[in-house]
Amino acid sequence: MRAALAGVLAVGVIAFMAVLGAMNPPRELGVGTDRLGPDRAEPVADYLARAGDSLSGTDADRHWALVSFTEPIAPPAIPAHSGGLRIGQVLHRVPIPGVQTPLVAVQVPAGAAVAVASADAAAWQVQDQLANTGPIDERYTRIMTVSISRLRAGCACAVGLVVRGTLPELRDLASANGIRAVEALPADAVAGHFAVSPLLPEHTETVIPGPDNAPVPDS
Template sequence: MPDRRTLPLGRIALGVAAAALVVFIVLLGVLNPPRKAGVFTDRLGPEQGEQVADYLARARDSLSGTDTADHWALVSFTEPLVPEQIPPNSGGLRIAQVLYQVPVPRVQTPLVAVPVPEGDAAAISSAESAAWLLPRTSPDERATRITALAAARLRSGCACTVGLVLRGPLNGLRNLASQNGIRAVEALPADAVAGRFGVVPLLPDQLDVALPGPNDGPVPDQ
């Protein structure tokens, strides 16, 4: 008579197979750990609420170094530019994005970033593209009027260029930073990846703290 404490061979084999599967899964996880989702913390421009003086010092520090690699960099201006002024204020460096915001007293207008191909003509004509990139629908009547106003002024060639994203070496960026009309040039490390960093320019009317202005003023018809 068989010992009732002895497990049948089939159940033993099933237990061994299950244990082997667990070991295999553990080894698979050790040898091929799951990839962590990318966390992209690079940013060009002041943090919201940052003191402007602190940002200007931080931007200057970002241009120190002796490497000759190209860096992504943000240029912020003392005054908004008309499109024809973009090339003379790029230091001859590759323009990757043109940043537009239509200035209206006590009205918050949208910031529009326009990617541009190489060449001065593309940068100059990018204001029309900025107008097309504005949202076609808005949540309320005031926002609709602001968007329509911004689009009309961009198409008219307004002085609405508030920043540029450039690509160039540190010495070229330092030369640009010393040019009249340039308020700040901030560079990312050379290993920063295109499309994986945020961009918020220092606006000309942000004098003490980098915060949005009031949005309680009347919206002009044009």
């Protein structure tokens, strides 16, 4: 009887899950393979043209878009470089000539204050990365340590944003001072399901990593 009862219960659970699945079908995630930003080794002129083309259209939907700056900016200037649009990510990278530093993407909720505070969050992310990877070598440790220190000091290290807006709003933002490029995804792209890599200010001709052979400063 116990075996028969267990079988009945199992069938009941399966039937309940089937009904629950029918009532709550999996949410369509839309675009899952998209990315924002230039491809490796892509000519900068080609990317700028491609980004401009992504803003064409007449739909009234809101789109996620990557905003790349002409030069790194300090945290207080972040809201002014968003065009008043909802900021979803702030991208930070400490600029040190001849030294490759980490790019840090900080997810932020709505509000200007949290976007401004994202530099400190970026510093914590770099610190966690250093703690998790350990001291790979002395140079790596120095790069990470200097990045943490400068981010916490409020350096001009924000290199881009991910924002959400309509195509007319994004076109207006693309023409603003200090904005180098705005690239939009299709309207069905879902937050958290696309990769982001900004056009860095030092990318002038081709998108390739710069040299990493200069001494790392002490602070």
